[in-house]
Amino acid sequence: MAQSTIVAGKQKAILITANNQQIELDSTDNKQIINSELAQIVQSGSTLSYSKNDSIDNTIKAIEYNTLITPRGGEYKLVLSDGTEVMLNSSSRLIYPVVFNGISREVILEGEAYFKVTKSKETPFIVKANDVNVTVYGTVFNILAYSNENLIQTTLIEGSVGISLNNINLESEIKIKPGQQLTYSKDTRNAETKEVNTELFTAWTKGMFVFENEPINNILTVMSRWYNFDFEFKDESLKNQRFTISLGRYNNITKILDMISISSNVKFSTKGNSIIVSSK
Incomplete structure (x- = not known):
């Protein structure tokens, strides 16, 4: 095949702040500090990090949300205010609080992301991805949930998670173990759990x-x-x-x-x- 003009992706994303300011992010070596009353937001290299300001009370009444968007041909790393690490794959979007309020830790995902969640027995971490909610207390997992694709896949690498499915009557969460994957079909509304080689689903992070x-x-x-x-x-x-x-x-x-x-x-x-x- 002749040489193509199509090139591999790189570290790039768009940050949308609570006041709708759009900031383009890349893998620059220069530090960029983004102003926020609730947290110190720093972009360094290809990582965007949040650290809660010491003056902020643990129970915040009004939660401010940011959105990180990776275009086609982009990926980016995010460190949330609780220390949770997120790797966001191409064509993905994550909506998350600038600072968690001490009562809940909830984020909304469209696309694919790899999570390494900071442990907290008191405050579970919840990822909402279309019809699937994944609840964790501290674990490593990958979620694939593109809006234009039928299947939503949750692959567990470490720890344990409970998965609830919207619009389905279930008495309890579906629990999966490390090395397992739950696949949910939006068309049939059926879910299946199976053993998988997790490397197949997390290789992109490496x-x-x-x-x-x-x-x-x-x-x-x-x-x-x-x-x-x-x-x-x-x-x-x-x-x-x-x-x-x-x-x-x-x-x-x-x-x-x-x-x-x-x-x-x-x-x-x-x-x-x-x-x-x-x-x-």
Whole structure:
């Protein structure tokens, strides 16, 4: 395949403050301090960190929210005011309090994020993602919940979580253990728990793409968010061809597509920012 103008993503995001100020973030070495009465907000490198001001009382009546948005071709790290670390993947949005009020810790996710939650027995941490609410006390997990995709996946790496599903009558939360994944279908409103290799679902946080026996349509969907391209199949029957691939997220897109093409009857061509998939 000819050399493409499609390039890998990088650390970039947009912060929307409580007063609707929009601030573009990147991986600059220069520190940027963002003013807030409730917290010190510092951008350094590719991390945005919140630290509650000492003068602020633990029980805040009016909660201020910020929103962090990663575009296609972007990712960013966030440290919340309680020390919880969040890695936000491409095409994602996280709405969160500037400072937690000491009563609850709730965030809203659209897209994909990896959480390393600071432990608190008194105040559970809740992630609301479309029809799924994930409640944790201190754990490491990944949530995939894109609004334009049918499946919502919660993958647990460490600790334990309880998952409740909106609009479904359940007597209690669904509990999953480390190494398990709960997949919820928005179409059927059914949930399934299974054992998984968690590395497949968290490799992106380590700068890798890892796919195991995955249909090429799913692979291109994931990659398109990072490399910011569109794609179409000239031969629909190719969509379900499966591949096992492990490669770096910063590899040249041409190299990746050539690797897939060499081992199959799939051919790729590019037109601007689009990839066309056809049979050889």
